[in-house]
Amino acid sequence: MIPVIALVGRPNVGKSTMFNRLTRSRDAIVANYEGLTRDRKYGEGKFDDRRYMLIDTGGITGEEAGIDSAMAEQSLQAIDEADVVLFMVSSRDGVTSGDFAIAKHLRAQGKKVYLVANKIDGMDPDMVASQFYELGIGEVFATTATHGRGVKSLMETVFEELPEAEEEPIATSTGIKIAIVGRPNVGKSTLVNRMLGEDRVVVYDLPGTTRDSVYIQYERFDKPYTIIDTAGVRRRKNVSETVEKFSIVKTLQAIDDANVVILVMDASEGIVDQDLHLLGSVIDAGRALVVALNKWDGLEDSHKQYVKNELERRLRFIDFANIHFISALHGTGVGNLYKSIEQAYNSATDKLSTSFLTQVLQDAVKEHQPPMAANGRRIKLRYAHAGGSNPPVIIIHGNQTAKVPAHYVRYLEKTFRTALKLRGTPVRVEFKTGDNPFSGRKKPNPSAPRNARIRRSPRKGS
Numbered sequence: 001m002i003p004v005i006a007l008v009g010r011p012n013v014g015k016s017t018m019f020n021r022l023t024r025s026r027d028a029i030v031a032n033y034e035g036l037t038r039d040r041k042y043g044e045g046k047f048d049d050r051r052y053m054l055i056d057t058g059g060i061t062g063e064e065a066g067i068d069s070a071m072a073e074q075s076l077q078a079i080d081e082a083d084v085v086l087f088m089v090s091s092r093d094g095v096t097s098g099d100f101a102i103a104k105h106l107r108a109q110g111k112k113v114y115l116v117a118n119k120i121d122g123m124d125p126d127m128v129a130s131q132f133y134e135l136g137i138g139e140v141f142a143t144t145a146t147h148g149r150g151v152k153s154l155m156e157t158v159f160e161e162l163p164e165a166e167e168e169p170i171a172t173s174t175g176i177k178i179a180i181v182g183r184p185n186v187g188k189s190t191l192v193n194r195m196l197g198e199d200r201v202v203v204y205d206l207p208g209t210t211r212d213s214v215y216i217q218y219e220r221f222d223k224p225y226t227i228i229d230t231a232g233v234r235r236r237k238n239v240s241e242t243v244e245k246f247s248i249v250k251t252l253q254a255i256d257d258a259n260v261v262i263l264v265m266d267a268s269e270g271i272v273d274q275d276l277h278l279l280g281s282v283i284d285a286g287r288a289l290v291v292a293l294n295k296w297d298g299l300e301d302s303h304k305q306y307v308k309n310e311l312e313r314r315l316r317f318i319d320f321a322n323i324h325f326i327s328a329l330h331g332t333g334v335g336n337l338y339k340s341i342e343q344a345y346n347s348a349t350d351k352l353s354t355s356f357l358t359q360v361l362q363d364a365v366k367e368h369q370p371p372m373a374a375n376g377r378r379i380k381l382r383y384a385h386a387g388g389s390n391p392p393v394i395i396i397h398g399n400q401t402a403k404v405p406a407h408y409v410r411y412l413e414k415t416f417r418t419a420l421k422l423r424g425t426p427v428r429v430e431f432k433t434g435d436n437p438f439s440g441r442k443k444p445n446p447s448a449p450r451n452a453r454i455r456r457s458p459r460k461g462s
Contacts, residue, residue: 003162004053006082010098011059013090014118018145019056047155085113091120091128103135117142174217175224176345179258183274186266187294191328192229228254260288260344267293271310286391288344288425289321297327321424344424352386364415373403393428401431
């Protein structure tokens with residue numbers, strides 16, 4: 001087992017910056033904003049050919065209430081999971097009552113703890129360290145996570161005292177990546193916890209609880225998956241905080257990184273315009289799609305029928321996607337999502353035969369020929385082959401393909417989806433025009449003598 005290292009401390013002491021430094025990534029959102037990290041975030045680091053797992057946590061003070069209490073619970077779980085704890089404090093703030101509370105809890109756990117005094121840039125490291133010895137943790141490591149100062153010395157000490165462990169082979173696959181997206185407070189994190197079977201991410205009745213995209217690997221019936229909990233996306237005019245703008249960017253990156261996206265909507269509110277904007281982002285990314293109407297339990301029959309009518313009217317353009325009516329809180333219908341996830345993933349990644357695609361194309365053209373182009377010549381489509389997956393891309397070769405109208409492209413997309421029995425994924429059709437073998441050749445001069453334009457065959461016997 002590779003060692004697990006947890007970063008803990010008060011809010012805004014630089015834990016996420018240290019996480020990014022040690023994992024050599026930008027996975028954790030970093031801003032001068034207290035309480036930014038709320039869920040446990042996992043990442044893999046490497047030091048002198050030794051791998052380790054790193055956990056970033058939200059800030060804890062010992063005086064949490066409300067959502068801060070849920071955040072603190074995540075940090076305490078990370079401490080339980082860890083082999084080593086890096087207890088981070090702020091050199092600029094000095095020793096606080098919150099630091100004493102955290103130190104007391106860590107001493108009671110019996111874990112190996114390293115005290116890290118961060119943000120020492122422009123300060124005397126010895127003067128900084130002296131004030132933190134009263135926490136009773138031991139040696140103080142002075143660092144600046146932003147620039148990497150003192151980080152190497154810290155990790156050298158950590159791994160000198162860590163016993164050599166037999167490393168597990170690096171996983172070659174994380175399974176199907178499932179991104180959970182939607183507006184704030186529609187139940188995304190509750191759905192994530194329900195699918196995982198544990199309280200893995202913070203759930204609180206407050207819009208914007210999730211601020212970062214959290215990747216969680218797990219297994220279900222011995223099959224690997226990676227689920228991505230994302231921040232809720234509001235309308236652009238309502239986004240004012242810089243932190244929320246970063247969260248939205250992370251959500252859009254998660255959509256692009258996923259294999260299958262579950263779009264969660266609040267059934268009690270029906271379909272709103274922002275749901276359609278998010279849906280457009282998923283379609284533009286070409287990702288396989290499953291739609292989940294959450295909070296379905298307890299709705300009156302008349303409202304349920306209204307929502308179904310709205311789905312039929314406003315989501316007609318995604319007739320390829322399966323729609324589920326669920327209750328993430330009670331678990332109703334959540335298990336059925338996996339069948340649609342598997343179906344959408346298989347449809348999006350299956351290999352497509354060139355001969356079969358060409359046959360489908362020929363049948364489609366026979367049934368409904370392409371229209372005439374502006375020059376009076378008919379567009380000709382000759383053969384098709386696969387050009388990519390997730391989403392499936394079908395490349396069609398022919399003449400004057402740049403003039404194929406949008407309505408005929410939609411006809412071809414629907415024909416291919418039906419013939420290939422694709423479910424849960426959009427299909428992209430691209431065109432390529434074949435080169436004219438006679439282009440560039442000099443045309444014969446019609447006024448020239450006929451014998452000058454015709455090459456005569458030599459006479460027999462000459």
